[in-house]
Amino acid sequence: xxxxxxPEHQLTPGRRLLLTIGIMxxxxxxxxxxxxxxxxxxxxxxxxxxxxxxxxxxxxxxLVTAAMFMPLAGWLSGYLGRRRMMVYGVLAFSVLSxxxxxxxxxxxxxPVRIVLGLCGAVLVPxxxxxxxxxxxxxxxxxxxGLWGIATTLGPAMTPILGGWLAETxxxxxxxxxxxxxxxxxxxxLLFFLPEGVRHNARxxxxxxxxLLTVSIGAFQLMINRGEREDWFDSPEILxxxxxxxxxxxxxxVHSVFxxxxxxxxxxxxxxxxxxxxxxxxxxxxxxFVIVLLMPMLVQIIHGYPVLTAGIIIxxxxxxxxxxxxxxxxxxxxxxxRLLLLFGFSITAFSNYTVAFFGTxxxxxxxxxxxxxxxxxxxxxxxxxxxxxxSTLPLALRxxxxxxxxxxxxxxxxxxxxxxxxxxTRTTQTTHSAxxxxxxxxxxxxxxPVSPFSWNIDTLTNLATIDxxxxxxxxxxxxxxxxxxxxxxxxxxxxxxxxxxxxxGG
Numbered sequence: 490x491x492x493x494x495x496p497e498h499q500l501t502p503g504r505r506l507l508l509t510i511g512i513m514x515x516x517x518x519x520x521x522x523x524x525x526x527x528x529x530x531x532x533x534x535x536x537x538x539x540x541x542x543x544x545x546x547x548x549x550x551x552l553v554t555a556a557m558f559m560p561l562a563g564w565l566s567g568y569l570g571r572r573r574m575m576v577y578g579v580l581a582f583s584v585l586s587x588x589x590x591x592x593x594x595x596x597x598x599x600p601v602r603i604v605l606g607l608c609g610a611v612l613v614p615x616x617x618x619x620x621x622x623x624x625x626x627x628x629x630x631x632x633x634g635l636w637g638i639a640t641t642l643g644p645a646m647t648p649i650l651g652g653w654l655a656e657t658x659x660x661x662x663x664x665x666x667x668x669x670x671x672x673x674x675x676x677x678l679l680f681f682l683p684e685g686v687r688h689n690a691r692x693x694x695x696x697x698x699x700l701l702t703v704s705i706g707a708f709q710l711m712i713n714r715g716e717r718e719d720w721f722d723s724p725e726i727l728x729x730x731x732x733x734x735x736x737x738x739x740x741x742v743h744s745v746f747x748x749x750x751x752x753x754x755x756x757x758x759x760x761x762x763x764x765x766x767x768x769x770x771x772x773x774x775x776x777f778v779i780v781l782l783m784p785m786l787v788q789i790i791h792g793y794p795v796l797t798a799g800i801i802i803x804x805x806x807x808x809x810x811x812x813x814x815x816x817x818x819x820x821x822x823x824x825x826r827l828l829l830l831f832g833f834s835i836t837a838f839s840n841y842t843v844a845f846f847g848t849x850x851x852x853x854x855x856x857x858x859x860x861x862x863x864x865x866x867x868x869x870x871x872x873x874x875x876x877x878x879s880t881l882p883l884a885l886r887x888x889x890x891x892x893x894x895x896x897x898x899x900x901x902x903x904x905x906x907x908x909x910x911x912x913t914r915t916t917q918t919t920h921s922a923x924x925x926x927x928x929x930x931x932x933x934x935x936x937p938v939s940p941f942s943w944n945i946d947t948l949t950n951l952a953t954i955d956x957x958x959x960x961x962x963x964x965x966x967x968x969x970x971x972x973x974x975x976x977x978x979x980x981x982x983x984x985x986x987x988x989x990x991x992x993g994g
Contacts, residue, residue, distance in 0.1 A: 496585065504681055510789025511677030513639035514670050515579050516616040519555070519609040520640050522586060522668055525651040526551070526921030529660035536660070537595045542688025550599050551715045554606025555613075556902075557706040559895045560752065562614045563888025564693060571887060572684045575615050577676060582608040590664030614891035614907035621878055622887060630820020633812040633874035637867070641809045700740035705895070707733035712906045720910070737992060756881075756889050764984075765877025766896050768829070769902070771981045772869050773900030775836050775974055778908050779805070779862050786967050790848055790960060801855045825872035829985045832872070836865030837978040844971035848964060865978070908970050915966035916959070923958045953967050 498649035500508070526548050534544050565574055585605045592598045617636050624632040651663040711729040718726050757763055783802050787793045792803065816828055839861030846854070874893075881889050 502950075503731070505623055507677050508681050509620065509635055511674045511681065512616050512620045513635060514574060514674035515612050515678065516620075516636055516639040517612055517642065518579065518582050518586075518667065518671055518674070521670065521822065522582075522605070522609070523548075523551070525663045525667070529651060529655045529663045532655045532660040536593070537598065543595060546595070546599055550602040551606040551609070552713060552902075553706055554603045555609040555946045556895065556898060557702045557708040558607050558610040559891050559898075560613045560701055560705070561698065562891040563753075564610045564698075564751070565611065566618070566887035567613055567884070568693070570684055571615055571619060572682045574611050575619065575682060576675065576678050578608045578611045578615075578901045579671050579675045582612065583668045583675065583704075586664050586667040586671070587901065590661035614894050615887055617874075617890040617894065618886040621890075622883065623683075626879070627821050629824075630871055630875040631817040633878075634817025634820075634867075634871045637813045637870050638810050638873070641806060641813070661900075666836050692749045694747055694749060694751035697743055697747060698739060700736050700778050701751060702741055704733050705899075708735065708899070708901065712902045715906050715910075737753055752892070755886065756885060756892065759881055761880050761895075762877050762889060763971040764847060765828055765873055766893065768869075768873050768984060769877075769893065769897045769988070770900045770966060770983060771977055771984070772866075772873060773897050774864075774904030774908070774977050775865055776870070776897075777905050778970075778974060782908070782912070782970060783843075783859060783862075786846070787850075787855060790846075790964050790967065791855075801852060802859050804860040805866075808860045808863030809866045810863075812864045813871050814867075816868045816871035818873050820875045824873060825876050826985050828872040829876075830982060832868030832870075833978040833985065834865075835861055836869065836977050837867060840937030840971050840975040840978070844975055846964075846967050848960070848966075857926060869978075869981070890942035908973060911973065912966040912970050913962075915969050916962045919962035920958055920967045923962060924955075 523879060530544055530547065533539070534549070537544065561573070582605065585601055585608065588596060588601055589605070592601065616639075617633075620632045620636045650666060650729060654662040656662075682803070707729045711726050711733060714729075715726055720726055721730070744752060744754070787801065803937065810834075816832075819828060839858050842854075842858045842861070846858075877893060878886065
């Protein structure tokens with residue numbers, strides 16, 4: 490039955506609840522897979538006889554493919570039907586994830602990861618559009634909140650599950666564990682998901698699709714491998730950048746003159762959607778970079794063991810879930826601009842606090858800062874999504890969701906690459922500057938009686954000094970990085986104030 494024939498308010502509460510669970514599981518599959526790969530990648534190296542650079546292609550192949558084909562999700566949904574795409578996508582994702590666990594060679598694994606990326610490219614945007622459609626427009630904030638919880642809950646829980654399975658049994662069981670989640674989602678969606686709005690008459694713009702896909706793939710490859718290949722000193726990165734820029738330019742020119750361009754420009758006539766795209770570019774850096782850098786900071790600089798680091802950082806995930814639920818309930822009752830301002834302010838303050846952590850930091854200081862990061866994340870993502878989709882027609886939602894999530898993911902990937910580069914380069918230059926002070930004429934180093942000094946006449950003591958210099962240099966690198974992440978949310982404050990008054994839906 491078409492969605493227009495069965496509006497969201499005609500769904501029974503029980504069916505809506507089941508659909509919510511099924512859609513949230515479908516959403517979480519991609520995020521569960523990405524987290525599990527990050528956890529077990531080192532365990533896979535020995536089995537697959539791969540170098541660190543080779544094994545990284547397991548993640549790179551998936552991420553690049555998912556980014557390249559995400560814009561296609563909207564057109565496929567309109568042409569083949571959203572229900573069919575989601576059901577088949579969940580089924581394929583579950584089977585291919587289990588297959589990854591059974592493979593014994595890197596050469597066989599990479600093609601499977603590429604096809605898995607195709608499934609992930611479809612599931613994320615279509616699941617967001619689907620959950621918006623099963624709730625009334627005035628409850629769009631709640632729908633976005635539930636969808637956001639699905640994107641957060643998987644990465645929060647699967648490191649524990651995946652790590653335990655890999656350590657206790659094998660890394661293969663980490664991939665096998667994805668299948669049950671997919672099976673439950675498949676059954677629910679197969680029997681209860683209504684069809685979306687179809688627009689079969691729209692012509693497929695093959696040229697536009699190829700140009701956009703090549704551009705996104707080249708830029709994603711540049712971002713994922715830039716730091717490893719020393720950026721623009723590498724011919725590979727230079728070639729990827731040139732291809733990306735050329736393909737993007739050709740795509741823009743083609744789209745301007747095409748009668749039915751691949752990217753529907755009706756999206757950009759919606760003021761709220763454009764505002765959402767601009768704001769999500771500011772949210773991406775804090776959302777993705779914090780997840781990467783906070784564990785590194787507390788382990789490398791503050792010396793916390795892995796388990797303790799996981800415990801003190803876990804409040805971020807918990808508070809993200811709580812704040813998303815709260816923001817979803819408040820959206821529609823409170824001006825969305827106020828929620829955004831609160832979210833940006835809390836995020837900025839939390840990152841400002843982390844930026845001034847020293848080499849010694851109290852346990853509860855880290856807990857409070859990470860909890861604040863999670864709180865701010867929930868109160869920005871939910872009202873932001875509600876604003877972006879509040880005035881879009883139903884027929885445009887799948888395509889809008891695909892481009893919105895592509896923008897969010899690209900902003901996150903670019904910010905991760907840029908801020909990791911800031912961390913790396915700052916650490917290198919600071920270490921060189923500090924090393925200039927390690928000379929025999931320094932009183933602190935020349936006085937062996939002082940308990941705070943090291944004698945530099947032995948290689949062991951020189952190595953000890955070098956370790957401490959590296960630690961201090963990395964601390965300054967982390968501080969500079971979090972200062973940037975403090976400034977980025979602050980930019981969102983004046984941008985939010987320029988928005989028109991909104992109450993979520």
